[in-house]
Amino acid sequence: MARLPIYQRLLLELVRSGTRTVSSEQLAQMAGVNASKVRKDLSFLGSFGTRGSGYDAEYLLTQIDRELGLDGDWPVAIVGIGNLGRALANAPGFTSRGFRVSALFDVEPSLVGTRVRGVPICHLDEFEAAVAADPPAIGVIATPPADAQHVADRMVRAGTRAILNFASRVLTVPAGVLLRNVDLSIELQVISFHLSHHEEGGDAGGGLVPPTVGPVGGPYGLARAEQ
Amino acid sequence: MARLPIYQRLLLELVRSGTRTVSSEQLAQMAGVNASKVRKDLSFLGSFGTRGSGYDAEYLLTQIDRELGLDGDWPVAIVGIGNLGRALANAPGFTSRGFRVSALFDVEPSLVGTRVRGVPICHLDEFEAAVAADPPAIGVIATPPADAQHVADRMVRAGTRAILNFASRVLTVPAGVLLRNVDLSIELQVISFHLSHHEEGGDAGGGLVPPTVGPVGGPYGLARAEQ
DNA sequence: TAGATTGTTAATCGATTAACAATC
DNA sequence: TAGATTGTTAATCGATTAACAATC
Numbered sequence: 026m027a028r029l030p031i032y033q034r035l036l037l038e039l040v041r042s043g044t045r046t047v048s049s050e051q052l053a054q055m056a057g058v059n060a061s062k063v064r065k066d067l068s069f070l071g072s073f074g075t076r077g078s079g080y081d082a083e084y085l086l087t088q089i090d091r092e093l094g095l096d097g098d099w100p101v102a103i104v105g106i107g108n109l110g111r112a113l114a115n116a117p118g119f120t121s122r123g124f125r126v127s128a129l130f131d132v133e134p135s136l137v138g139t140r141v142r143g144v145p146i147c148h149l150d151e152f153e154a155a156v157a158a159d160p161p162a163i164g165v166i167a168t169p170p171a172d173a174q175h176v177a178d179r180m181v182r183a184g185t186r187a188i189l190n191f192a193s194r195v196l197t198v199p200a201g202v203l204l205r206n207v208d209l210s211i212e213l214q215v216i217s218f219h220l221s222h223h224e225e226g227g228d229a230g231g232g233l234v235p236p237t238v239g240p241v242g243g244p245y246g247l248a249r250a251e252q
Numbered sequence: 253m254a255r256l257p258i259y260q261r262l263l264l265e266l267v268r269s270g271t272r273t274v275s276s277e278q279l280a281q282m283a284g285v286n287a288s289k290v291r292k293d294l295s296f297l298g299s300f301g302t303r304g305s306g307y308d309a310e311y312l313l314t315q316i317d318r319e320l321g322l323d324g325d326w327p328v329a330i331v332g333i334g335n336l337g338r339a340l341a342n343a344p345g346f347t348s349r350g351f352r353v354s355a356l357f358d359v360e361p362s363l364v365g366t367r368v369r370g371v372p373i374c375h376l377d378e379f380e381a382a383v384a385a386d387p388p389a390i391g392v393i394a395t396p397p398a399d400a401q402h403v404a405d406r407m408v409r410a411g412t413r414a415i416l417n418f419a420s421r422v423l424t425v426p427a428g429v430l431l432r433n434v435d436l437s438i439e440l441q442v443i444s445f446h447l448s449h450h451e452e453g454g455d456a457g458g459g460l461v462p463p464t465v466g467p468v469g470g471p472y473g474l475a476r477a478e479q
Numbered sequence: 480t481a482g483a484t485t486g487t488t489a490a491t492c493g494a495t496t497a498a499c500a501a502t503c
Numbered sequence: 504t505a506g507a508t509t510g511t512t513a514a515t516c517g518a519t520t521a522a523c524a525a526t527c
Contacts, residue, residue, distance in 0.1 A: 030441040034420065048508065057422060060508095061496050068510055076509040077503035093441050094448030101440070108339035115335060118420070118437020123444055163443055187443045193261065193345070195284060203446050207439055210345020212432055213328070214257040214320050216390055216414045217350055219430050221321030275484065287484095288520050295486055303485040304527035 026066050029089055031056050036086040048079035090122070100127035102161035102185070104176045105168035106136055106146050109191060113165060114141045127159050149176070156183050163187045170194035177204075253293050256316055258283050263313040275306035317349070327354035329388035329412070331403045332395035333363055333373050336418060340392060341368045354386050376403070383410050390414045397421035404431075 035055050039047055049067070053060040067073065067080070070088050074080045090096055101119060103110050106129050113119055114126050120142065129146045131137065137148045147155045164180035166173050166188060173192035180188055187203040190196055193211075198204050262282045266274055276294070280287040294300065294307070297315050301307045317323055328346060330337050333356050340346055341353050347369065356373045358364065364375045374382045391407035393400050393415060400419035407415055414430040417423055420438075425431050 027438075027442060029445065030435075030438040031422075033441070035422075050508080055422065059496060061498090062494090064508090064510065065495085072510070074509050075503060076501070077507050079508065092445065092448075094444040095441070097444070097448065099440075099444055099447065108335045108342060112335035112339055113436060116436055118435075118440055121437070124440055162447060163440070187447055189439055189443060195258075195262075195282065203443060203450075205439055205443060207434065207436070208257075208345075209340060209343055209434070210348070211254075211257040212416055212434055213326075213345055213351055213390070214260070214322070215254060216416060216430060216432060217321040217324070217326055218256065218319065220326065220389060220414055221319075221324065223430075277484080286520060288522090289518090291484090291486065292519085299486070301485050302527060303525070304483050306484065 033089045039082045044082050046079045047082045095123035099124050099162045101163045102128040103165040104130040106131040110167035160184050166190045166192050260316045266309045271309050273306045274309045322350035326351050327388045328390045329355040330392040331357040333358045337394035387411050393417045393419050
């Protein structure tokens with residue numbers, strides 16, 4: 026379920042601030058979603074709540090971590106170390122529990138040999154050799170669109186099981202490989218669409234939420250509207 | 253509709269390569285979606301197709317551009333010019349038709365006064381003064397999570413009608429302001445979830461598509477699976 | 480006319496939500 | 504026991520898709 030990572034982050038903050046138990050109503054408020062939805066989402070993991078008092082925050086967090094596979098080790102290879110690739114290599118989400126940046130690649134000679142957070146940037150020509158010892162489970166494509174399919178093909182051949190693509194290009198991968206796309210210009214165009222269709226801004230929020238109460242917008246439903 | 257930007261990009265390529273007409277079946281193949289869905293999406297704009305032959309690519313592109321508001325002028329202000337902010341300021345999607353990077357902000361003294369693509373980076377303290385002459389329609393937040401809400405508040409006070417938030421923090425905005433969130437670590441966690449639940453990779457694709465045919469994965473449905 | 484393809488209907492599917500019995 | 508909150512059911516809603524009459 027796409028909302029588990031949101032609950033995970035909220036629970037992490039709660040646990041760190043010393044909260045012992047949390048109700049679905051509280052989590053819903055913080056995530057900006059419906060309490061029924063929170064309970065439905067969490068019941069997907071099993072019956073971890075206690076009627077009358079709520080959920081044990083720490084235990085729930087452990088269960089979500091396990092469900093998300095964050096107790097595993099996912100080596101991540103990033104190809105294309107421009108500003109975006111560099112941002113990703115440095116992002117907390119890419120270096121935190123579960124994930125490990127295992128290899129970086131580019132074709133720019135001045136970049137090859139330099140390091141980002143201790144990981145050396147290799148030339149794309151050395152891709153197969155560089156990943157052989159520590160094959161990445163996840164490949165991240167942050168190249169220009171023209172190179173994206175080629176890079177994806179090499180990742181797939183090297184055994185990568187999932188690809189996160191930031192290039193504005195439709196990619197083709199075999200059925201066994203998971204592909205997710207993030208396109209920053211599409212986000213901007215979705216906003217443009219909503220702005221054009223609501224004279225005074227508006228509560229469009231991707232059309233995912235009721236207009237008068239609750240959160241506005243966002244693919245992850247992270248926002249809360251003020252009352 | 254969230255797929256219009258995908259059709260827009262595909263049509264732009266088709267028109268540039270000289271294609272005159274395109275069928276819903278062709279567009280569906282290229283976008284990795286169902287042909288019925290394409291026709292349904294396009295009929296939302298009006299009846300622009302011709303039975304028996306398909307859609308006039310150039311005319312359809314014009315209509316989609318208009319629907320997406322790409323014939324307008326959307327000034328974009330970016331706060332937080334780290335690697336991510338810099339990548340965004342340079343991204344084609346942020347400088348192409350419809351959008352214009354109008355102002356950049358950071359709090360790092362060594363950055364203030366430098367330029368990205370000709371746009372000077374101002375100190376965040378000067379935000380109100382800097383945007384007064386050319387108020388941004390869209391604000392982009394690429395700051396650390398701790399600063400995100402503060403920046404959002406200032407954007408809203410300055411009249412920004414939409415915010416694109418890249419910080420891993422739930423933001424609160426008034427009901428009239430459109431908020432969209434992009435969280436890179438959530439994308440990774442979604443992948444981790446699917447990898448943990450499918451021993452041999454798998455065609456999970458966000459669970460949005462049938463397993464044996466058609467596209468895999470991605471919030472935008474950009475991918476095509478090989479047959 | 481024959482073939483192709485749209486636009487739209489109706490069926491299906493899955494996600495969301497309110498409601499409430501179960502129960503701490 | 505009384506109050507609170509879960510887990511789950513059933514209703515609702517919207518999105519997807521197959522099918523096909525309309526029509527170029």
